[in-house]
Amino acid sequence: MDLDYYNNQCWECKQFFDTKNKRQFTCEECHKKLIVEIWVEGYQATGQQGTANYFGWYKVDSLLEACEKLAKVNPEFDRLFDRHEMTYWGCKIFDNEEEARKSYG
Numbered sequence: 001m002d003l004d005y006y007n008n009q010c011w012e013c014k015q016f017f018d019t020k021n022k023r024q025f026t027c028e029e030c031h032k033k034l035i036v037e038i039w040v041e042g043y044q045a046t047g048q049q050g051t052a053n054y055f056g057w058y059k060v061d062s063l064l065e066a067c068e069k070l071a072k073v074n075p076e077f078d079r080l081f082d083r084h085e086m087t088y089w090g091c092k093i094f095d096n097e098e099e100a101r102k103s104y105g
């Protein structure tokens with residue numbers, strides 16, 4: 001997984017922050033959400049199962065915005081993405097790994 005996006009300066013207010021905390025995606029100064037990750041939960045179907053999938057990250061304000069950016073460059077995601085239900089191929093989309101792995105790992 002590419003975690004190379006981490007930058008130790010907020011691109012909104014230019015404040016520097018602690019680079020040791022890799023899960024800090026919200027600026028403490030201006031409360032701007034700096035990174036939105038896209039995670040799709042796993043599934044369980046007859047004889048088949050899968051774990052959560054990471055679809056990348058975007059410098060946007062919401063999960064919907066991130067998904068719409070991904071849909072523009074990924075035709076497969078665009079085809080299976082439901083904007084109203086916030087699902088991909090019927091699987092729920094989350095902005096964090098913890099929740100995405102809760103049901104099916």
Ligand SMILES: [Zn+2]
Nearest residue numbers: 010013027030
């Ligand atoms: Zn900031």
